Amino acid sequence: MDALVAKGVCRGYGRQKVLEDFSLTVGAGRFEALMGPSGSGKSTFLHVAAGLLAADAGSVSIGGTEVTALSDAAAAKFRRRHVGVVFQTFNLLSEKTVKENILLPLKLDGAAKGPEVEERLKRLADALGLAGALGKRPEELSGGEQQRVAIARALVVEPDVVLADEPTGNLDRTNSQTICELLRGLNATEKSAILLVTHDPVVAACAQCVHFLKGGCIAASHDPQGDPARVSELYLETCR
Ligand SMILES: Nc1ncnc2c1ncn2[C@@H]1O[C@H](COP(=O)(O)OP(=O)(O)O)[C@@H](O)[C@H]1O
Numbered sequence: 001m002d003a004l005v006a007k008g009v010c011r012g013y014g015r016q017k018v019l020e021d022f023s024l025t026v027g028a029g030r031f032e033a034l035m036g037p038s039g040s041g042k043s044t045f046l047h048v049a050a051g052l053l054a055a056d057a058g059s060v061s062i063g064g065t066e067v068t069a070l071s072d073a074a075a076a077k078f079r080r081r082h083v084g085v086v087f088q089t090f091n092l093l094s095e096k097t098v099k100e101n102i103l104l105p106l107k108l109d110g111a112a113k114g115p116e117v118e119e120r121l122k123r124l125a126d127a128l129g130l131a132g133a134l135g136k137r138p139e140e141l142s143g144g145e146q147q148r149v150a151i152a153r154a155l156v157v158e159p160d161v162v163l164a165d166e167p168t169g170n171l172d173r174t175n176s177q178t179i180c181e182l183l184r185g186l187n188a189t190e191k192s193a194i195l196l197v198t199h200d201p202v203v204a205a206c207a208q209c210v211h212f213l214k215g216g217c218i219a220a221s222h223d224p225q226g227d228p229a230r231v232s233e234l235y236l237e238t239c240r
């Protein structure tokens with residue numbers, strides 16, 4: 001079953017139309033990227049897909065559940081179990097340790113204990129290079145480390161889909177590359193599909209498919225073939 005299916009999504013703010021007849025499918029276990037000019041509606045779509053923002057029309061289903069038909073409370077519960085959201089600003093809780101931050105979605109569901117959870121935490125912390133940071137607080141970490149905590153928190157529930165909003169937005173090239181490789185690696189070993197919003201052709205080139213958002217909907221979708229130059233060309237062709 002597809003990880004994410006958006007059909008004819010419309011969403012505006014007041015009289016401004018942002019998403020218009022926006023449709024997109026991300027297959028199970030796929031790693032795909034979404035690019036588009038600033039203000040084109042990328043974050044708006046991720047928020048609709050996560051059930052954090054209502055659609056004016058259309059639907060988004062994740063793992064077969066129509067997220068856009070759920071109440072706020074049901075969407076929050078669904079998100080905790082099936083959707084990993086990585087916000088650009090991390091949204092980590094400063095008074096909690098790294099371990100507590102990562103386990104938060106499970107704790108809210110009363111499922112943060114047991115050997116299986118410890119095992120999952122260890123695996124993620126090792127993969128993301130956070131093993132030595134679990135007892136620290138977010139303010140004691142670098143930006144790159146905080147970013148990785150946000151990613152670990154998104155992945156800990158073994159979500160059907162990870163929605164990541166410019167997760168490398170405030171990282172330097174080396175850290176961006178590391179995050180990319182980690183996401184690609186985790187995507188290969190975990191079962192989660194990933195939809196990654198990015199401005200960075202180098203990051204988008206890591207994906208199996210890049211969707212270009214223009215005029216409220218997906219104007220084109222291409223396999224970047226691992227080539228950032230190809231992504232830049234396609235972006236200019238499509239989004240100029
Ligand atoms: N809460 C809001 N209220 C009013 N306008 C908004 C709101 N959020 C976003 N917008 C507008 O919607 C458009 C798309 O925003 P956004 O989805 O954040 O774009 P992107 O993530 O592609 O940069 C922009 O013009 C933005 O100003």
Ligand SMILES: [Mg+2]
Nearest residue numbers: 042043044165
């Ligand atoms: Mg945005």
